[in-house]
Amino acid sequence: MPSVTYTSPNIQIEGPILEVHFSISSELEKKYIEESKQIPVPIVVKSLIDTGASSCTIREDIPKKLGLEPIGKIKINTPSTKDHECFQYVMRMFMPLQGLTYEGVFTAVSLEGQDIEALIGRDLLQQGIFIYIGYMNQFTFSLM
């Protein structure tokens, strides 16, 4: 089970942040190869593991930069809004050095402040293990 452990003196302020790569899905990549289309270069983003998010989100401009079209539209609730409509995209998130890969649906939202470009939500955590050891300024994340 691939896993990653980070220690950061600022973990209480910044939260559990991972630097991850985002690319088009493997299914679409296969299609692009068959059609001799150019495959977009993966985009590296800062992602926050957020147990308060029921699903994974991505900043709206990332799927646009990858040239992706949506596969769904849902309503979300946040502390300040109710039933806000957002598009969904299928994407591949990976950490090449650690061998962590997740392919799934990401909801496109506006993410402001703290330089965060994605939230890793409970739909992804459902497939892994997340351990936060506050007194050691450390967290571990594993994915099946």
Add this chain to the structure above:
Amino acid sequence: MVNKNTLSEELKIYEENKAKLIKEANGKFVLIKGKEIVNIFDTQMDAIKVGIDKFGNDPFLVKKIEEVDQKQNFTSNLIICPQ
């Protein structure tokens, strides 16, 4: 390029056929492209795979068939929704 009308036609088709879909396949996932209900699948990823295979990187709708749409909830104030 995506705009506010993207997937509107597919969502309209879903709403028009919702009662029938719930009766026949409650809890499953429907794939809709334009005015066509392509098929029904057990999992979301199965529907997406067929959608990509058939339509490539064109918008298509994969939606869970359910009486009341389950909303996604976020407690973080990082998400900004324009009013």
